[in-house]
Amino acid sequence: MLLNLPRSVTIREESPRDGLQNERAVLPTETKVALINALLETGVPRINLTSFVHPQWVPQLADAADVLMQINRVEDVSYSVLIPNARGLERALEVKAMGAKVNEVNFVLSATESHNKSNVNKTIAQSLSELPSLIQRARQSGLRVYVTISMSFGCAFEGVVSIERVMKIAKEVHAMGTEEIDFGDTAGMANPRQVYDFFMKAREVLLGVELTARFHDTRGLGLVNVLSAMQAGVTSFDSSLAGLGGCPFSPGATGNICTEDLVNMLHEMGVHTGIDLNRMTECAGMAQRTFGRPLASQILKAGPPKWASVEKR
């Protein structure tokens, strides 16, 4: 028996979208642009930048178009935006036509009716029926598509969510032609045993599609779940600078796993990420000064390790 560690993993930085969306404070556009530009220099390969949800629902991201137009265009970084519906997709395409860099779009639905209702005010069947035309339109416009299935490991409203229930939805999404399916532990209910079983099953039934894990650290199991997902062959993870974010509809839910803590764990194990941990930690410090409160980052508290950084070897 051996630990199953990949040579490298792909991290998607979620703080500009999921992080800022869940903060009370609405940051000025220039503050966001500065933070994103700093993140774009960390070596992170993918970044989720904003959302084209109606500003009435998410005022924090009302400046989506301005942010996209003003940030630097850095080569080799994949820029994504969250799209709630056809109108949002058209807005994103307009901004792209004006010269903004957008490589990927992210569509979202939930594994449970209660959360899908709360989050997007639709039944799962409605969400699934709208997806094919959205995916088709996005792909015809040259955009890569990833679909997030929230509450994949348990639901704040409905409790236990079976693997079968999620796989049924995921198989439908897969058949629509998405490049990547992203499984969210939105309520922070996943445990390592479940994660292992989940992804072993997912790899069996979802062939030829990238499988991404998006863990929350609600009960401190975020990084353990990453290790477990890697045992099951997963090499793609979402995370958020300084643990920013969460889910406004999940009572008690705290943020996504912290990017710099994740990067530190991976580098210490010799797993490459392409990310400069010191630069990422500087970004976390920037975010902490911006919000003016201690954020959920162990690396910010303890500092990056001084003894070694495998990534630099």
Add this chain to the structure above:
Amino acid sequence: MLLNLPRSVTIREESPRDGLQNERAVLPTETKVALINALLETGVPRINLTSFVHPQWVPQLADAADVLMQINRVEDVSYSVLIPNARGLERALEVKAMGAKVNEVNFVLSATESHNKSNVNKTIAQSLSELPSLIQRARQSGLRVYVTISMSFGCAFEGVVSIERVMKIAKEVHAMGTEEIDFGDTAGMANPRQVYDFFMKAREVLLGVELTARFHDTRGLGLVNVLSAMQAGVTSFDSSLAGLGGCPFSPGATGNICTEDLVNMLHEMGVHTGIDLNRMTECAGMAQRTFGRPLASQILKAGPPKWASVEKR
């Protein structure tokens, strides 16, 4: 490939000793007794209660004898105390002769000269030369012995610590007749890959002795290291209520892994501990009220999961 999960693990609660020792505040004896009595009712199988270090060095535990005399004697719980030297052992034996319950003694040395010097003001060779007579005397008095090797996974002063260096010390300790060797990540530098390699090696060279892991959560890797240690066959862990404790000589080091977070992880995976998570969480709340600041417990923040507790099934 499968996750290697044991049916059950043995947890030793360290907060009364390692937790309280590292707090600035010196708690009244009656407050300690109340906390320990509550911990004794959680189902935790082992508890490290106090230390017979000279009160000049650790005033927080100056009332060791009073605490041992006043706490309840609960059957099926193993009571241990930390012993720094021959004088400390005699004091412990006196208290035991007066009717206190003491089942185990804990001797400590470090894997690095710098930390051993800082912690016990001896060279490693001096520590090793004193151990045999201490172990013999303890065992002749009917006490079980466990020896903790601090800085087993890295040193705050010396950086990287090789597995070979630790195994050399551990083999000497093993030959002296200890029942258990406890490897401490005192500086919080262990990573899951290292932990796996470490314990695979330890199981190979240290036959017939219980191997315990004692992780710190300095950079958020405490629970991940537990999962990794279980992959390598370890089933014995030290932890501390609400993450209390740390090491006064390790700059930046935060506490031991949090008992209730560990118990939650294990129960969610179906691994038995014998501990009642709700009662343990109540103890953590008690500790938090005592110290009057938020402690490092995710379960205290988020609450024990409502959906299930495998331990209760």
